Amino acid sequence: MTRTMTSLFIMSLLSLCLPAVPAEAQLARTYVSSATGNDANNCDRPTPCRTFQVAHNTTLANGEITVLDPGGYGAVTITKTISIINDGVGEAGALVSGGANGITSSAGASDAVSLRGLTVKGIGFGGGNGIVFNSGRSLTIENCSIRNLSGSMTIGNGVVFQPTAVSRLAMSNTIVADNGYNGILIQPTGPGAVARVVLNRVETYNNIWHGIFFSPAGNIANQTRATVVDSVSANNGGSGIVAESGIVTAINVMVVRSVVANNDMYGFSAAGVGARIWYSASAVTGNGTGLSSLNAFLTTYSDNNVAGNTANGFPNGNITYQ
Secondary structure, three states, rough: OHHHHHHHHHHHHHHHHHOOOHHHHHHEEEEEOOOOOHHHHHHOOOOEOOOOHHHHHHHHEEEEEEEEEOEOOOOOOOOOOEEEEOOOOEEEEHHHHHHHHEEEEEEEOEEEEEEEEEEEEEEEOOOEEEEEEEEOOEEEEEEEEEOOEEEEEOOOOOOOOOOOOOEEEEEEEEEEEEEOOOOOOOOOOOOOOEEEEEEEEEEEEOOOOOOEOOOOOOOOEEEEEEEEEOEEEOOOOOOOOOEEEOOEEEEEEEEOOOEEEOOOOEEEEEEEEOEEEEEEEEEEEOOOOHHHHHHHEEEOOOOEEEEOOOOOOOOOOEOOOO
């Protein structure tokens, strides 16, 4: 009896010294599948998960989620550095309804979020927003399609970039179309926030309001620094590219080799003392008014094509070389 009790005592001491084993270890790379996925799985390659959110929760910071086959993977709120990648397996992403967001970034100040090859699509039933960035160091969107988000004002936007600090948005090879409000809304919300934005080969079509809207969020002192390159904003119910500043907001937008066409209101529109648009090697045609500035700066590099608008309008600045 004494020997048995001694053995049990030793075993209990050893168990106290051993590190605890987590119920489910996180992985650097996880997988989702609509065909074989199950959210009770561990999200490894042989046993993928079914939704982005469970895969996100199972993925280590700085890791990635890989899409294995076409399908809808549900909405996801991102809280860490992570990549969600679909490299050619077919249409994969999230369907949005009920006033919700498809993909939301609420990450930490040093976190980088990357989205590639995804489709975010509204299906009515209360509308919603496609991709919403609230916080994080950066958001990269490439080879994506964001469309058909219904609603107006606070919902119905394809992409909403509303940082509260210094954050960066890079979009490339992406289409944002058929949304109930803005295609892309850039609106820093925090005091001292800076939105650093690059839109490269981005297309915004058939949105009910503006294609690309650089907007203030009340009279809050913050900045937007943006470049739009090789892009198109056309057939929108509002305007193609708009920079609209508040009293203490600075919005600087450089547009190069891009097209604003067939928009019901304006091609380029700058309004407010802190709003500046410079445009070069670009085409402005088929709009209600091609060029509009109101207490703002709308500056041409004199190498643009502005013609065929109901009213062409005029820049209020001219740079012949720089």
